[in-house]
Amino acid sequence: WGGLVLFGLTILLLVPTLQSEGLREFGIALGSSIALAGALAGLLAMLAHLTGLVPFFRVQQELFLESIPILGPALRLRAAARFLRSLSPLLEAGLQVHLALRLAAGCTGSIRQGRRLACAAEGSAQGRPVREALAETGVFPEEVLSEIAQGEEEGNLPARLEKVSQDMAMLAQTEMTRALGTVVCLLLAGMVLMLILTISLAWKLMAWVG
Numbered sequence: 001w002g003g004l005v006l007f008g009l010t011i012l013l014l015v016p017t018l019q020s021e022g023l024r025e026f027g028i029a030l031g032s033s034i035a036l037a038g039a040l041a042g043l044l045a046m047l048a049h050l051t052g053l054v055p056f057f058r059v060q061q062e063l064f065l066e067s068i069p070i071l072g073p074a075l076r077l078r079a080a081a082r083f084l085r086s087l088s089p090l091l092e093a094g095l096q097v098h099l100a101l102r103l104a105a106g107c108t109g110s111i112r113q114g115r116r117l118a119c120a121a122e123g124s125a126q127g128r129p130v131r132e133a134l135a136e137t138g139v140f141p142e143e144v145l146s147e148i149a150q151g152e153e154e155g156n157l158p159a160r161l162e163k164v165s166q167d168m169a170m171l172a173q174t175e176m177t178r179a180l181g182t183v184v185c186l187l188l189a190g191m192v193l194m195l196i197l198t199i200s201l202a203w204k205l206m207a208w209v210g
Contacts, residue, residue: 058111059111059112062075062110062111062112063112066112068179068183070175070178070179070182070183071176071179071180071182071183073175074172074175074176074178074179075110075176076113076139077168077171077172077175078109078169078172078173078176079108079109079110079113079114079139080108080113080139080140080144080168081165081166081168081169081172082107082108082109082165082169083104083105083107083108083113083117083139083165084104084161084162084164084165084168085107085161085162085165085166085169086103086104086107087100087101087104087161088158088159088161088162088165089158090103090104091157091158091161092158097124097130098121098122098124098125099121101117101118101120101121101124101130101133102118102121104117105117105118105120105121106118113139116137116138116139117134117137117139119136119137120133120134120136120137121133123136129149129152130148130152130157131145131148131149131152134148144164144168147160147163147164148160148161148164
């Protein structure tokens with residue numbers, strides 16, 4: 001749908017060209033505009049991919065995404081859910097708690113959240129309960145920490161973690177869907193602006209060549 005909207009806007013913006021200069025100039029302007037817009041979009045996508053491969057730039061990318069009001073909480077929820085989902089089978093298999101925490105911290109999909117959660121392994125290695133060690137990271141809300149504490153007391157922590165991770169994953173999915181709808185609208189607005197700029201540039205290039 002976004003592509004159809006952009007194509008329609010391109011045609012509307014170039015109608016004056018068709019009326020004043022003719023079909024040939026209209027086709028040239030349209031082709032130039034689409035080519036420039038595609039080149040810019042491809043360049044931006046390539047830069048985003050390359051920066052994601054470098055840890056420093058990936059952390060900066062995560063900082064930016066997490067600073068977006070709607071998207072940030074959803075991303076943090078998803079990382080926390082992945083951590084708990086990975087931690088549950090590790091504990092079920094009998095792995096030492098601090099080692100399980102360290103391994104699960106690498107399964108969040110987020111460098112920033114993984115580093116924060118890895119600190120819990122140090123606390124656990126010093127003999128602290130899982131609930132206390134995770135509370136110090138500031139990642140989990142109080143209700144999740146209460147479930148973890150109850151699981152430790154009752155001896156069914158892996159099962160509790162699995163249940164909590166599923167609830168958090170569902171909530172994260174809901175928040176991500178809502179956030180992505182907003183982000184897509186903003187991206188479409190940005191693409192429309194970029195398209196207008198490329199059309200203007202193409203028109204100026206045609207005038208200069210002509």
